Amino acid sequence: MSATTAPTLGGPSKEVSVASALGRRRKRTDAIIRWLCIAATVLGLLFLVSILATLFWKGFSGLGLNVFTQVTKPPGSGGGLLNPIIGSLIQVSLATLVGTPIGLLVGTYLAEYAGESRLGNVVRFVSDILLSAPSILVGLFVYQFLVLPFGGFSGWAGVAALAIIVIPVVVRTTEDMLRLIPNTLREAVIGLGAPKWKMIVLVCWRAAISGIITGVLLAVARVAGETAPLLFTSLGNLNWSLSLSAPMSSLPVTIYSYAGSPYEDWIVLAWAGALITTLGVLGLNILARSVLRQRS
Template sequence: MSATTIPGPRKDPAAAARLGARRRRADLLLRGFGFAATLLGLVFLVSILATLFWLGLGALNLTVFTKVTAPPGSEGGLLNAIVGSLVQVGIGTAVGTPIGMLVGTYLAEYARGSALGNAVRFVSDILLSAPSILIGLFVYQIMVVPFGGFSGWAGSVALAIIVIPIVVRTTEDMLSLVPNTLREAVIGLGAPKWKMVTLVCWRAAMSGIITGILLALARVAGETAPLLFTSLGNNGWNIDLARPYPSLPLAIYAYAGSPYEDWIALAWTGALIITLGVLGLNILARSVFRQK
């Protein structure tokens, strides 16, 4: 008994040609939209950077890095603001990074699918998308009001809170990309889980984790709103974190809206310094990890 052959659909060359032409037109249209969107984004980016360099380089000199803020019309710099930003960003990153890494590790390695892990992840995502000014108000209530004044410590805590959810999300995502076969191989050799996490998983995901830390650093380096409610700013030289503390974003915010030309020029220079600092840090980190 011969097998029954089911005839397939008849191929219409004309219909196939029309379908191919329609697909090519759709492909060209989408490519055109994508190219136009990319070009538009590059135009805005180049315009911003060009404006920043054009207006910021004019007042960029050695005085900016060697003198503190001076009254309008006097020759002043941004030394106090630069040092204040370095101190607060450094403390905030140093406090927020280990907390974020540990929480992200817990979510990726110990709490997958658990109710507690889902709750922690949900709270972290909410904190990640929360406006920074709300974090400033929160720290204002728990540190500024009870202690009776603005301080650099309060500003550092606000920046640390901003750092934590960024590092949490990046750490969890990078650890989730580590193959489970690698974990099984380490456990199969008899290593405890904490050694597997710290010596194998962290090492495998370190490049991505460092990238997340740099993203967090870039985010807090330009934050102004939370510092308005916490460290407030200081036009003089101050290394006492228990008092109102200067920072570069606050100086930019104050100078950019002033009626004095020299202060406006310093504001543009401060914005250029922040941009170059973040850009240089990212390039350095990428170069180091590419060599490894």
């Protein structure tokens, strides 16, 4: 009996020791990964806080009434940023109005109609390429088709370049948000006799409206700070002009030009313009989220 029970008595104790060793190793690994994640988060926040602190410190020193009431002027003339601010508002607003419906419809097609079809995969692939493509390539593309053939830079070319950047962002977020809606909801609406287009517009879009608007805001935040495509399209204008058929000023291009200048007053205006862009995007996000929270 002793010969047969000895291995049995030793087996469980050995298994317990192995299990406890595995448990300790898993706890150590978990602690290491957790502290690495915390350290990476703290490091990222330090960089973010330092950037924002520098922006607010240098930007607020340049803010004044002249920034919002005076157009850009030669160095030492006490100019402001009125024409770049208005130019950016016009171009970003029109680009969003053009790109958002296209992106919404394409994303809806990919989520509700295309599935894994060949055409759907091609459209999805092209959209992903546009999403990750450098914005300067978009500017060069629009330069070839809308600037050179018409003999000059224009605000319309800038709007087209920014709209092309808006579209893939809205496509991706719209498709992802619609795919999160359970199929049981679609089946219930179809079972009640509603056509598919009405199910998409009245049920799916309303259920995914929060995510879709978030995608639109991400697109606005991206195009609001784009400089490279505007250098090849709308170029910029130091004079007051609201004509989209002529070169049009914009905040990113003005910041780019002023920040690299040797004139102190222009550098101060560049910091002020960067702060205005940041606060504008932040205010737009807060406003949109407040509206969505009240609706829900």
